Amino acid sequence: MAQILDYSAGYPGAENVRRMGFAGVIRYLRKEGSSRVRPLTAAEVADMRARGLGIALVYQHVSTSRVSQGRAAGRHDANWALSQARAVGIEPRAIYFAVDYDAGPGTVVEYFRGACDVLGVGRVGGYGGFRVVGHLFDLGLIRWGWQTVAWSAGRREGRAHLFQRLGQISCGGIRCDVNDVLKADYGQTSGPGSDEEDDMPYSEKQLEDVVYRAVHNLLIDAHSEVPGMGAGAANALRGILAGLAGPDPAEFAAVLAGPLAERLIAAGALGITPDQVADALSGVLGQFGIAAQQPEREGSVP
CATH class of the missing domain: 3.20.20.80 (Glycosidases)
Known part of the structure; x- marks a missing residue:
């Protein structure tokens, strides 16, 4: 069973x-x-x-x-x-x-x-x-x-x-x-027994959305008052890009670095600064040896 x-x-x-x-x-x-x-x-x-x-x-x-x-x-x-x-x-x-x-x-x-x-x-x-x-x-x-x-x-x-x-x-x-x-289909969204159709390959925009939400949540959790929340979120991020990026993760990461930085700063979650965004992106994208593009620091993204 x-x-x-x-x-x-x-x-x-x-x-x-x-x-x-x-x-x-x-x-x-x-x-x-x-x-x-x-x-x-x-x-x-x-x-x-x-x-x-x-x-x-x-x-x-x-x-x-x-x-x-x-x-x-x-x-x-x-x-x-x-x-x-x-x-x-x-x-x-x-x-x-x-x-x-x-x-x-x-x-x-x-x-x-x-x-x-x-x-x-x-x-x-x-x-x-x-x-x-x-x-x-x-x-x-x-x-x-x-x-x-x-x-x-x-x-x-x-x-x-x-x-x-x-x-x-x-x-x-x-x-x-x-x-x-007890029943193979228990309403799960993926995995064995699911009636959900097999996931189609992610488009570039979908990939950006997935990684954006992941890093955004990491930044929020890192500012949480719950002890260890940031570390737990960071651990959950391990392997995410490896599973999504396909055969050319370096190209994937390079394409997404700039747009992700802009979106995260625009969100302004809990007063997160551009420096903190850059640090978070560097940690995630660094898995592929790619340096996150530094976002603009003059003013804020509307």
Whole structure:
């Protein structure tokens, strides 16, 4: 039986996931509000895809009880989750919404109705114990089910796509939960079992977009107050260009260096300076022995 990992404390790296024999990951989308959870990044997406691993998505609000707050809350969170998936380069086939406590099944129904209003039931998944997942399937409010061993009293929901096991393992120095893949297609965007069409070769513009998001997130995370965030993002970037650049990575890097610098400065994330942009680009592009073009320092990019 294939298995995938979920984790929230850092980025173990796709090569470590693959080496340990896992088929993919299910990852948290960036939360709305302050959180210590390390969310999925564009760099991590590229890293996983470059190694043929599946990526599924889960969203959980900073307030665990959010799922009991009704239809409007579900609509809002679904819109937020969709925007965060697209921000890392994924048009989601499924987003699992987490019921991460022993909730009464009836208390979360309206929240999932709201999620379906935005995404359509075909893209809505639910995470929770036996009763919650089963009830949502019974009402036709989820297409995808992820059951946890917690709050399940040893019972198994036969319609579930994933089952989260008891206990954790270490992968790349990060504590991870292990999940059994019960159905080959669990809404993942790539990797074995996905119904998603094989990725077409990236155009130059698409490549620029992917690397832009990766470096942009690295710069944001490096300024985060969460200890080690910058180091984790940097580790996630390793191998991204090698997986995307194709047979001539040097030419690829040289073409992108200038446009990336301009876009990153224009974003102005958290007061990032041109010098910091240049340093980040140099670190990424330096893998190919290419010096990042120095952006203009007179004034700011409009």
